Amino acid sequence: MRVGYSSCSLSHSLYTTNTHHSLFPHTSKPIQNSSFNPFNKILKANLLKSTIPITQLPFVAALASKAVALKCGRVKEMESQEGIVVSTKPMWDFHGIDEEVIQKMIFDALVWSSLHGLVVGDRNSLRSGKVPGVGMVHAPFALLPMPFPESHWRQACDLAPIFNELVDRVSLDGRFLQDSLSRTKKVDVFTHRLLDIHSKMLEMNKKEEIRLGLHRSDYMLDEQTKLLLQIELNTISSSFAGLTSLVSELHRSLLKYYGGKLELDSKRVPGNSARFKFAEALAKAWMEYNNPRAVILVVVQSDEHNMYDQHWLCALLREIHGIATIRKTLAEIDTEGELLPDGTLLVGGQAIAVIYFRAGYAPTDYPSESEWRARLFMEESSSIKCPSISYHLAGTKKIQQELAKPNLLERFLDNKEDIAKVRKCFTGLWSLDDLDIVRKAIEKPELFVMKPQREGGGNNIYGDDVRENLLRLQKDKTEEDAAYILMQRIFPTVSPTFLMRDGICHKDHAISELGIYGAYLRNKDKVLMNDQCGYLMRSKVSSSNEGGVAAGFAVLDSIYLT
Ligand SMILES: Nc1ncnc2c1ncn2[C@@H]1O[C@H](COP(=O)(O)OP(=O)(O)OP(=O)(O)O)[C@@H](O)[C@H]1O
Ligand SMILES: [Mg+2]
Numbered sequence: 116m117r118v119g120y121s122s123c124s125l126s127h128s129l130y131t132t133n134t135h136h137s138l139f140p141h142t143s144k145p146i147q148n149s150s151f152n153p154f155n156k157i158l159k160a161n162l163l164k165s166t167i168p169i170t171q172l173p174f175v176a177a178l179a180s181k182a183v184a185l186k187c188g189r190v191k192e193m194e195s196q197e198g199i200v201v202s203t204k205p206m207w208d209f210h211g212i213d214e215e216v217i218q219k220m221i222f223d224a225l226v227w228s229s230l231h232g233l234v235v236g237d238r239n240s241l242r243s244g245k246v247p248g249v250g251m252v253h254a255p256f257a258l259l260p261m262p263f264p265e266s267h268w269r270q271a272c273d274l275a276p277i278f279n280e281l282v283d284r285v286s287l288d289g290r291f292l293q294d295s296l297s298r299t300k301k302v303d304v305f306t307h308r309l310l311d312i313h314s315k316m317l318e319m320n321k322k323e324e325i326r327l328g329l330h331r332s333d334y335m336l337d338e339q340t341k342l343l344l345q346i347e348l349n350t351i352s353s354s355f356a357g358l359t360s361l362v363s364e365l366h367r368s369l370l371k372y373y374g375g376k377l378e379l380d381s382k383r384v385p386g387n388s389a390r391f392k393f394a395e396a397l398a399k400a401w402m403e404y405n406n407p408r409a410v411i412l413v414v415v416q417s418d419e420h421n422m423y424d425q426h427w428l429c430a431l432l433r434e435i436h437g438i439a440t441i442r443k444t445l446a447e448i449d450t451e452g453e454l455l456p457d458g459t460l461l462v463g464g465q466a467i468a469v470i471y472f473r474a475g476y477a478p479t480d481y482p483s484e485s486e487w488r489a490r491l492f493m494e495e496s497s498s499i500k501c502p503s504i505s506y507h508l509a510g511t512k513k514i515q516q517e518l519a520k521p522n523l524l525e526r527f528l529d530n531k532e533d534i535a536k537v538r539k540c541f542t543g544l545w546s547l548d549d550l551d552i553v554r555k556a557i558e559k560p561e562l563f564v565m566k567p568q569r570e571g572g573g574n575n576i577y578g579d580d581v582r583e584n585l586l587r588l589q590k591d592k593t594e595e596d597a598a599y600i601l602m603q604r605i606f607p608t609v610s611p612t613f614l615m616r617d618g619i620c621h622k623d624h625a626i627s628e629l630g631i632y633g634a635y636l637r638n639k640d641k642v643l644m645n646d647q648c649g650y651l652m653r654s655k656v657s658s659s660n661e662g663g664v665a666a667g668f669a670v671l672d673s674i675y676l677t
Contacts, residue, residue: 216376217613220258220369221620227251229367232427233361233671236420244418247426250356252385254358254423254668257654258613258620260366261627263336263674266386267343268650271334271631274540275647277533278332279635282350284527285514286326286505289317291526295517296508298597299568302651303609304651305478306511306568312491313504319495326619327400327469327501328635329353329393330510331651334540335605335628344542344605346628350502350510351476351570355671356389356632357427357653363387363673383676389632389649394431396634396644397469400499401438403638404468411440412467412498414462416474425473441465444485445475452489458497467498476507482504512566517601519544543603547588547596556601557585564602564660572668577604577660625654627672668669 144482228234233254236243240250285291292313300307331353333346363384370381411432413425429440443451443462451460460467470493474480481487494504499669508514517523519541524534545552556563560581567574575586576599588596612625630651655669664671 152410158377185289187491213376216373217258218619219252220373221613221615222370224256224258224365224369224615225253225618227365228256228361231361231364232423233358233365234423235358236422238420240332244420244422245424251423252617253615254362255614255616255664256362256365257625257672258369258615259379260363260370260673260675261610261612261625261652261654262677263627263629263652265676267336268629268674268676270343270536270540271332271629271650272647274332274536275330275631275633276635276645277528277537277646278348279328279330279633280533281518281524281527281537282328282330282348282506282509283326283622283635283637284468285509285518286503288527289313289505292505292508292514293317296511298594299513301597302593302595303568303598307483308481308487309504309508313508315491316494316504320615321495323500323503323505325400325403325499325638326503326506326636327396327499328506328633329356329396329501330472330633330635331630332633333628333630335607335626337500337542337605338608339606343540343629345515345540346605347512348510349514349570349630350506352473353630354421355424355630355651356393356475356649357424358390358421359671360387360389360391360649360674362652362671366673366675384673385650385676387649387673389651390427390431391435392634392646393632394428394435396636396646396648397428397471397501398432398436398438399636399644400501401432403466403636403643404499406466406468409466409468409470411438411469412448412462413442414439414470414472414474414493415442415444416480417444417446419473428471440471445480445489448493449485449489452492453494455490458495458502460493460496460498467496469499469501470496471501472507512600513568513570516544516546516602542605544599545601547585547599549599549601552601553585554588557582560585562604564604566600566602567598575660586662610654612654612672614654614656616670624657626657627652627654628669629674 131550229251233256234251235254237250237252243250265293293310296310300310328350331349333349335344335346336342337344341498363386366384367381368378370377370384374381399440400410401409411429413429415422419425425442429442432438432440441462448462451463455461460470475486475490481490494500500506502510518527524537528534528537547553556565561578565576565581565584567576584599607628609624609626612623614621614623614625631654632648632650634644634646634648636642650673652672652674653664653669654672659668
């Protein structure tokens, strides 16, 4: 940790307040209307009153006059689109906040995260990416959990096994994957390469009998309709299962101690077993491979800074399940890998039972042919791939958009109730050959998001850029439009929050995105695991379009059930 201070003499540099005036650039409703959020009032008071940048004032002195005890007890109801009351839990009526309590919480939270491994590599430290234990900094996190209606949380959890099954069914339909992505293939080199590997597997009639999926389905709760809407489903490198459960533990720990003062109950933060469940799924897959000498290969990026999230899973695999892991980049796998005639993959002479991809989802992961070679021979091997190329393609944004078309879900799912549940969380998704929608998006670009077939954050197009890009595509008359999909923009509630990054607390307005992890393991006809595996809450400054924590847009959060 680079910060040195004690709980009783906190420097004002620990704390900044964002007082910019365009606090709600993406929502038509001002903060005053954010009714279902119990933390709104507590923070609103401070945020709206702060006309002098807090960084110019001695911290404690600046806020001492505002330190007021918190009050609660008001009852609020939240109505869903169908007019059904979805939450009748008491909502708090905050008249202020005890800033001293917050200062103490900041200090305790920073100590807690250092002691419990809620850490990432510090980009300022050159050696942090190479040597474990060197150059660590706490992961970005929110100081308080984000209120979230229990009914919507349960709805999202219920969807996890259905989406797991859906991915598996879609992955088996090679023609559907190839056909749906055929236009995209012509204009997107990265998708082209992935499809080539997939084609080769189809030609070889390669069957993945043991299939492991570690997924994360991301949702936002639309403020106006109160609908839980899916942002996307990640089937490759679903990150933060390691760190997210620590954030829930951190919030529970803080509320156990400070909850009385804040009138918040630590038990309303649901337990989060993501790291244990993902390690369990990997261990079960390893067992199915049935070679006690084989190890799990974690495919990593060479400049990874979120390695402790991955190390958590590896440590649990070793400590709870007695399974060894090795970490290799795609380039290293190309150099050290060997495919035996019986399909066994050896890396550095060690047999690989499971290949767990934490890299390989972005074009930058393949700077040369070497990386593509490694991806291909891993796919050809008998190792269990997490994900296989089919699972990877099933998670592309184009496939998400195809599945939203009428009668498509029916092709893959049998149970009508399941189909209805999945459809309910789909928002508007369109291909760019829908000229009517393109026209609407040019007229009102703020209501849409334009997405290429990319993962890892920072690739989507928003606002006026949507209009500009659509007009350019119309003018160029190429097939480049096939590289994108259009998605209806979701507007979640904007809530004041405390965002912790680099040992500094920022007060700002944030929107949140809930991810639910899912694990699926199947051996031939036997489904060995199809579980919901905990959650990831991410909160980001409301003025930011993108949502990635690693990409620097968001912080890890947890939920406070309302
Ligand atoms: N329809 C939408 N409405 C509002 N915000 C959106 C929408 N789609 C995406 N976003 C925002 O953009 C972020 C990135 O979008 P998305 O998850 O589709 O891209 P990604 O590159 O696959 O990201 P990730 O690294 O999280 O997998 C989301 O986390 C969310 O904050
Ligand atoms: Mg994604």
